[in-house]
Amino acid sequence: MTRGTTTSRSVRRLRSLFERFRAAVENAGATVPFDARDGPWLGLALLPGVVAVAVYLATNAYPAYGAGLYAKISAEIVAHGYSLPARIPGYTADGVPFAYPPLQFYLYAALVDLGGDPVAISRFLPSVGFLAALVPIYLLGRDVAGSRPAGAAAVGLVALNPQILEWHLSAGGVVRAFAFCYATVAVYAGYRTFARDEATRAASLRPRRGAIGVGAFAFGLTVLTHPVYSLFVVVSYVLFWLLCDRSLPGFAAGLAVGLGGALLASPWLAWVLTTHGVGVFTAASGTHGGVGGGADALAGAISPGIAVALVPAVYLAIRREYLLPVWLVVAELVFKQPRFAYTVAAVLVPAVAVTLLRARDADSDSLHRRNLGFSDINDDGDADATGVGVDRRAAAAAAVILLGTLVGGAYFAYETTLVTDPSTPEFLDGDDVEAMAWIATETDPDARFVVLGDAAEWLPALTDRTLLVGYWGVEWEGSAAFDRQDAAYESVSRCQSVACVEGVATGVGDDRPTHVFVPKGQYTIRGENAAQFGTIERSFERSERWERAYENDGVVIYRATDVGTG
Structure with a gap:
């Protein structure tokens, strides 16, 4: 074989790969129809999110x-050369198993490895994922209602919902905000796959293939980020298929998305199963209450915002448009926290507003509806030719969004x-950070701490010392261990005496604390405000077993006198 023949085959092979890549990009592009007329409305849609981030x-x-x-x-991922650690030290005397989906921890680790401050990363990074999630919400709201202003309104309802902000802008948003983003991309791809009339579905194979590919990739990222958001995607796909498709090709499309996502997540799943076994997942199930809100909802403990959204949902049900009402009810019943139901409601409410306007236009035999700001989106996702000119209805929609x-x-x-x-609520403040800096430099590496209040969660990360009492990560040890640590944390955080602190610490293990970290004045316990008025400090001062080792305006740290310490 000549060198020229080999070169020719290599060129053909490269061309073939390039053509496949280009086809994949085109399929994905067909899944997300977006043109110049979307630009102003998407910009307006992102404004509430930017405002929320700025306020936060x-x-x-x-x-x-x-x-x-x-x-x-x-930090442990960095220390292990970017391989996954089996256990995370510092949380309880023995550490905790690591079985969390790892994707966002790799991003966090890279930022830490580049010199980022963990506290600053936890403050700023969630905003990136949250703002990114608003784009697929706009697209979903737009396509469901066939209206760009409705898409912008859906984003506004999400971006300024305190419950959604609480879960995604806060420090935990380094994981949850990105899971929200990946999940909403997957859900939008699912809507593009299933919620289309039969004629369009038959004539639009390439967009459907693109939607399957985007959905599988986004679902895989979701699985690699957060299990509860993964369940939200699965539930949404099942409902889309049942209520909009119910065909064998549709079932195959949904199965392809699920298998594709599982394939993407398979290296991590294989690692977890070989390292910890399947028992680690059964041990953690139900410890955080992320799933199963139905009992509370059926008992009448429904979120006020969801109760309001049920009114337009009933209107759609009367019109025999079942997808959004059923999706809302299922999201409220399946998930304990209402953030998922609020997301569905944010799409539902503007869609109903558009439906009412169009019904009024139809009743008055309006011939100008397609020239208004609430312009239609065809079934294949392309905008109609009417545009979004400056007219009264478009201006009114923009004004409502700005006012909102x-x-x-x-x-x-x-x-x-x-x-x-x-x-x-902030789990730590400047006094806590200052005290933990002292701990990191002035105490023995084997020091064992009991911390009153939510600053406890940060202590192992900022000091490399052991926290004896705390429930974080203990869910992987099983519900009994989790409940024991959970109850102990609540109890010790409210202690008012040395005897109380020592009794709680003894109840969770044989290791005695070498130090006790006591907040002065206001602090939080699981995000709820609490306060110390000096009672516990006076108890420690009177005890011969403890001495004051450090103090600033907001924290006092006591050291045991009869235990080896640094």
Whole structure:
């Protein structure tokens, strides 16, 4: 074989790969129809999200809630040369198993490896994932209602919902915000796959193939990020197929998405099963209450916003348009936290508004509906030729979104500046960080800590010391261990005496604490406000078994006098 023949075959092979890549890109592009007329509405849609992020960062000098365990996991990944660690030290005396989906921890680890401060990363990174998630929500809202303003309104309802912001802008958003983004991409791809009339479905094979590919990839990323969001994708696909398709090709398409996502996540799944066994998943199931909100909802404990959204949902059901009402009810019943139902409601409410306007137009025999801002989107996803010119209805829609942004942003700012901030409470502050810096440099590496309050979650990550009492990561040990640590953490955080602290610490293990970290004044317990008024400090000062080792304006640390310490 000549060198020229070999070169020719290599060139043909490269051309073939390039053509396949280009076809894949074209298929994906056909899945996401977007043109110049979407630009202004998407820009308007992102405004509420930008406002929410700006308010959060302006009012939270430190990240809301906690990501200390995530920071510690990421540091361990770096320490292991980017291979996955079997256990995470520092959380309880023996550490905790690592079985979390790892995708976002690799991103966190890379940022830490580049010199990023874990606290700063946990404050800023969630905003990136949250804003990215608003794009597929716009596309979904637009396509469901056939209206660009409806897509923008859906984003506004998501971006300024305090419950959604609480879960995705806070420190835990380093995982959850990106899971939300990947899940909404997968759900949008699922809608493009199933929720199309038969004529369009038969004539649009390439967009459907693209939707399957995008859905499989996004679902795989979701599986590699967060299990509850993965379940949201699965539930959504099942409903889309049952209510919009019910064909064998549709079933095969959904199966392809599931298998494709599983294939993408298979290296991690194989590692977890060989390292920990399947028991690690059964041990963790049900410990955090992410799934199974149905009992509470059926008992009447339904979220107020969802109760309001049920009114337009009933209207759609009367019209025999079942997808959105059923999706809303199922999301409320399946998931304990209402953030998923709120996301569905954000799509449903603008869609009903558009439906009502179109019904009114039809009743008045309006011939100009297609020239208004609520322009139709054809079944294949391409916008119609009417555009979004400046007219009264488009201007009114934009004004409503701007007014909603102003009012919603002001309310969120008010809520986040309350002393009893219910949405974005900070687990640590400057005094906690200063105290932990002292711990990292002035205590023995084998020191064992009990910490009162939520700052506990950050201690192993910022000090490399052991936290004896805390439930973070313990779910992988089973419900009994988790419940024991959970109850102990609640109890010790409310202790008012040395005897109380020592008794709780003894109840979770044989290792005695060498140090106790006590907040002064206001602090939080699981995000709820609490306060110390000096009672526990006086108890430690009177005890011969403890001495004050460190103090600043917000923290006092006591050291055991009869245990080997640093």
